[in-house]
Amino acid sequence: MLERMANPEKPPLDREAIEKIRRQLLNPASDKVALKGKLSEMERAFRGRGDVSKWNEELLAKIDAQFVKRYLDDAGQPHDHLFFPNNPENLNAFTQYYQDVDHLLTMHPDLAPKYAREYFSYYAIWEMQGYAFPMPLGTANVVKTLDELAARYSRGFCEVSIPQVSESLDLPPPLRR
Amino acid sequence: MTEVSTVVYLATESIHNNDIVGKIEETGEKLSNAIFRFLSRNEIRGVHLATDEEQLQEDVYVLKDAIELDLRDLKDRDRGNEGDPTILYRNFMKAVKEKEEEYRDKELSGYKRLFCVPSFALGLVMASRIRRHYTHSSWFKISSLNQMLKVHGAVSQ
Numbered sequence: 377m378l379e380r381m382a383n384p385e386k387p388p389l390d391r392e393a394i395e396k397i398r399r400q401l402l403n404p405a406s407d408k409v410a411l412k413g414k415l416s417e418m419e420r421a422f423r424g425r426g427d428v429s430k431w432n433e434e435l436l437a438k439i440d441a442q443f444v445k446r447y448l449d450d451a452g453q454p455h456d457h458l459f460f461p462n463n464p465e466n467l468n469a470f471t472q473y474y475q476d477v478d479h480l481l482t483m484h485p486d487l488a489p490k491y492a493r494e495y496f497s498y499y500a501i502w503e504m505q506g507y508a509f510p511m512p513l514g515t516a517n518v519v520k521t522l523d524e525l526a527a528r529y530s531r532g533f534c535e536v537s538i539p540q541v542s543e544s545l546d547l548p549p550p551l552r553r
Numbered sequence: 554m555t556e557v558s559t560v561v562y563l564a565t566e567s568i569h570n571n572d573i574v575g576k577i578e579e580t581g582e583k584l585s586n587a588i589f590r591f592l593s594r595n596e597i598r599g600v601h602l603a604t605d606e607e608q609l610q611e612d613v614y615v616l617k618d619a620i621e622l623d624l625r626d627l628k629d630r631d632r633g634n635e636g637d638p639t640i641l642y643r644n645f646m647k648a649v650k651e652k653e654e655e656y657r658d659k660e661l662s663g664y665k666r667l668f669c670v671p672s673f674a675l676g677l678v679m680a681s682r683i684r685r686h687y688t689h690s691s692w693f694k695i696s697s698l699n700q701m702l703k704v705h706g707a708v709s710q
Contacts, residue, residue, distance in 0.1 A: 378683070427624075428679060433686040440686075516690035523692060527704045 382426030382489035388417035394497040432487035440515035442476040461508040470510035605695045616678045619648035663695040
């Protein structure tokens, strides 16, 4: 994701426009299809990648510290809501994390790729990325925590192909959460 | 005396000569990188041989050199393409194959496993392009990376 945020191509929407759509999408009564339609050009632009080495390690360390602050407890253990879908605490934590990171990108524009702030705003609309829950940027402690959770809940990472199996066996479709 | 040993000899004999770095760099990027890495190794004190982490860093930097060449040659239309890495990153794939062969018959099985999964090695090398952030993290060591591969290194698309 850091590669995508380093995309040197100027994004088709400015940060304010993306932020406005992001806030409107939070409203349950909003026309989500229309709003997502407005982001179609951003979706195309976000497929591009840039030079990941443009990121400054000091800035990444600061971003990483925000992950630790928002998602880990004093003992360095992840809160239960981390990487958990449909959880208000997770959504709140991500909102705070998003604001923290956006603030860092604003305060240190020289340490980040040119359009990192715009692309991060778009990335924060996590439903557009096909995620079931918001994902913090993959900084060092995120990798470490994800690995620890994957090791602890390894059975939860089993690959399944239930839809194909049910089709071939003429079974009802699987229940979804 | 080979070209490398000549330059290393010059380096050790003229350690106070400020021009030595320039002389090494004159040998070309690939060779000068190899020389600098060789010089930075501890080859003298047997009790202070390279740690696993230092060995890993050196291997990753060798692969990083290869991928920097690939990225330099990558055309704009290919940039961001998530296609076949064997096509996009030819130099890297060649280098990772060489690393795999280097460790094939050695006891250092952890390295062998790492370089047998080019996609994982590619991720590591890409991460190493951001100076220090990942390479100096607590999990960037051979034992942790092998554990990662063991837990979730065999997921197909």
